[in-house]
Amino acid sequence: MSATCPASLDWPAIQTVVLDMDGTLLDLHFDDLVWNDALPSTYAARAGLDLPEARARIRDTLDRARGTLPFYCLDHWSAYFDVDLHAIETRLAAHVRVHPGVQAFLDWARAHGLALVLATNAHPRSLARKLALTGLEACFDHVVSAHPLGAPKEQAAFWRALHERTGFDPARTLFIDDNAAVLAAARAFGVAHLLAVSRPDSHQGPLEHPDYHSLESFEVLLAAAQDALGQRAATSS
């Protein structure tokens, strides 16, 4: 059963917060528009298919690559489908949105001396576009794309490389993501504190993450953190 209680996190133990980008910091609706709307319609027109057939072909092709680095590579799929995904992302840029409460949580975390790491499977050019649109980069000590590291977050090699690059202590790190396979890889590496985003796409219903505590919103997370640390100050005096 999924637990929905960020208040149960051991906040005094947490030194570093590692956050995913798409679906966690940012509303996944943008990616839904790119991959499930603009790509199929453009590909259908180019390949002379009807829209349901184009959707099915894209879905089957993407499913076979799920969990690998090429799955997240815009250059790979742009060439494969003969559709410029960078141009599509640029055209739809007005739909890039930061989830409510993210900025306040990041500001609070910085003010409390927590190290902040953005760790994403997003393609470096997509990452750069989204950072430029949102201004989020200034909030982070490290911004890391999986692509130059040569392994996606689903694989142990990513976590070893992230650890080498940032020096985070897994036992004192909170990791937040909307992908269960990625959370499992972080857990296997030893990351002690994990939260699964329950509503990565504001246009879709909540997801079940039976193996992880669920994060409903960053507003709830910030309130829980403030309560936990406030209570700690009151009881340790």
Ligand SMILES: [Mg+2]
């Ligand atoms: Mg994500």
